[in-house]
Amino acid sequence: MSTALLSIRDVSVGFGGVKVLDGISIDVMPGEIRGLIGPNGAGKTTLLNVICGIHAPHQGDVLLDGTSIVGLKPSRIAGLGLGRTFQTSQLFRGMTVLENLMTGLHRRTTAGMLGAAFNLASYREEEERAEEAARKALEFIGMADFAERPGTALSFGQQRVIEIARTLIGDPKVVLLDEPAVGLSINRLAEFDTLLRRIRDEKGVTLILIEHVIRLVMDVCDQVTVLSSGRRIADGPPDQVRNDPDVIEAYLGKELRARHSAS
Numbered sequence: 001m002s003t004a005l006l007s008i009r010d011v012s013v014g015f016g017g018v019k020v021l022d023g024i025s026i027d028v029m030p031g032e033i034r035g036l037i038g039p040n041g042a043g044k045t046t047l048l049n050v051i052c053g054i055h056a057p058h059q060g061d062v063l064l065d066g067t068s069i070v071g072l073k074p075s076r077i078a079g080l081g082l083g084r085t086f087q088t089s090q091l092f093r094g095m096t097v098l099e100n101l102m103t104g105l106h107r108r109t110t111a112g113m114l115g116a117a118f119n120l121a122s123y124r125e126e127e128e129r130a131e132e133a134a135r136k137a138l139e140f141i142g143m144a145d146f147a148e149r150p151g152t153a154l155s156f157g158q159q160r161v162i163e164i165a166r167t168l169i170g171d172p173k174v175v176l177l178d179e180p181a182v183g184l185s186i187n188r189l190a191e192f193d194t195l196l197r198r199i200r201d202e203k204g205v206t207l208i209l210i211e212h213v214i215r216l217v218m219d220v221c222d223q224v225t226v227l228s229s230g231r232r233i234a235d236g237p238p239d240q241v242r243n244d245p246d247v248i249e250a251y252l253g254k255e256l257r258a259r260h261s262a263s
């Protein structure tokens with residue numbers, strides 16, 4: 001039996017006495033695309049923030065490749081092979097697409113500011129390595145022609161794809177994607193499906209994605225976890241989750257109640 005690459009064990013988080021995550025356990029296997037869905041406020045982003053070290057859980061543990069990462073700084077967790085994108089675009093203003101991508105490797109290199117200031121050979125080598133990795137990542141996502149354009153001049157959907165590419169140049173084991181399909185047109189969604197599968201199959205990266213575009217989740221994910229009000233209410237293959245009565249109630253129950261109170 002293979003062991004989980006990412007294991008979330010009985011994690012609880014509260015803010016100001018309000019429990020936002022309540023005893024969440026999830027095992028994500030290597031090479032899996034895992035969907036994380038649930039109504040607004042279910043706790044999905046909070047869970048990603050726990051995994052990448054932004055929030056410390058009040059209870060429970062998170063293991064990456066068998067090692068506990070709770071209590072480590074986000075930069076250290078990133079160095080252990082965990083990449084992340086956010087709900088809003090995080091590209092740097094005043095930088096080209098290529099330079100934005102290179103920052104994905106700079107965070108992990110060692111020559112740093114002093115090296116840059118003194119133009120040390122080690123710094124120049126790292127720059128070359130970062131540029132090569134950035135160009136490869138751009139080619140991988142089919143956007144090599146965009147290298148010299150200002151990052152923030154791209155469409156919102158393109159910026160999101162660039163951000164995913166930026167996580168890849170650090171050679172991560174796991175990448176967390178927070179609503180990556182926001183801003184993508186219906187036509188682009190099919191291409192996006194393919195990109196996620198290629199990241200898994202060609203780069204060997206395990207993906208966890210929060211997504212409100214349920215069609216994308218059901219098409220591309222191997223396993224889906226559903227949160228509602230901080231609890232895990234379902235977990236399994238897309239077809240099983242889609243027909244789960246608790247999931248239908250969590251989504252439709254809310255919708256029906258809203259319609260009722262509006263009438």
Ligand SMILES: Nc1ncnc2c1ncn2[C@@H]1O[C@H](COP(=O)(O)OP(=O)(O)OP(=O)(O)O)[C@@H](O)[C@H]1O
Nearest residue numbers: 015016020038039040041042043044045046047210
């Ligand atoms: N730093 C914080 N301080 C206080 N409350 C917070 C904080 N972060 C999140 N919350 C609350 O925790 C709950 C879960 O929020 P979270 O953003 O994790 O939900 P979500 O499932 O990602 O929602 P959405 O789909 O709308 O992004 C919400 O009620 C939110 O207001």
